[in-house]
Amino acid sequence: MENTLFDRTFRDSEGKITIAQPPNLPLIVWILASLLKLILTTGKVNLGLEILAFGSLFTWAWEELFQGVNYFRRALGLIVLVGLMASKMQ
Template sequence: MENTLLDKIFRDREGKVVLAQMPNLPLIVWIVASLLRLIFTTGKVNIGLEAIAFGSLFTWAWEELFQGVNYFRRALGLLVLVGLIASKI
């Protein structure tokens, strides 16, 4: 099979097209912390949940950027990482 640019962008090492995957631990933590922030809208708990959500999404994006299964997933990690940093500036 010839490796075209589209293959490198969207396929993993086994040749499967990968756009989305089951959430891993950092993404699950981010989802839970973000949902809990909707319940605890003020105070120290909200600040702690915000830090946990930011840290876990940062970790997910970093892992995708350097260990993503294809170029699409790595680009997604880069976009999320840049978005997170821009949101804090």
């Protein structure tokens, strides 16, 4: 099989097209912390959840950027990482 740009962008090492994957632990933690932030909207618990959500999404993006299965997943990690940094610069 020819190794085209499409293949490097969307296929994993087994040749399967991989755009979405089941969530890993950092992504699960981010989802749960974000949902809890909607319920607990004030105080130190909310601040702790904010830090936990940011840290876990940062970890997920970093892992995708450097260990993503294809260029699409790595680009997704970069986009999320840049978005996180931009959101904190406001």
